[in-house]
Amino acid sequence: MRIYVGNLSFDVDEDEFKKLFSAYGDIEEATLVKDKFSGRSKGFGFVTFKDSAAAEKAIAEMNGKDVKGRELKVSEARPMEEREERPRRSFDRRRY
Secondary structure (H helix, E strand, C coil), rough: EEEEEECCCCCCCCHHHHHHHHCCCCCEEEEEECCCCCCEEEEEEEECCCCCCHHHHHHHHHCCCCCCCEECCEEEEECCCCCCCCCCCCCCCHHH
8 A cells, every 4th residue: 555745854864765655564565755856855755565454553653743844644545646737838938
């Protein structure tokens, strides 16, 4: 079972992130989402547990918990919604 963890402090690194949730059970994967240009955390991540009972316990106990001054938002991860493709904008340099 995969869970979503939001409202993370930008100071939390990948090791700390994994440690926060490893106490609840065996983790298959813990991913802290980062900006592709700066490498800085975007303030959320995902944890995949081997056991759904461990994931449910982590959700129940970690949702709303204060970590480094921020109240975590923890829930079951939902599939990513498809977005409409936006039309490409052209920049006409003559107008500027």
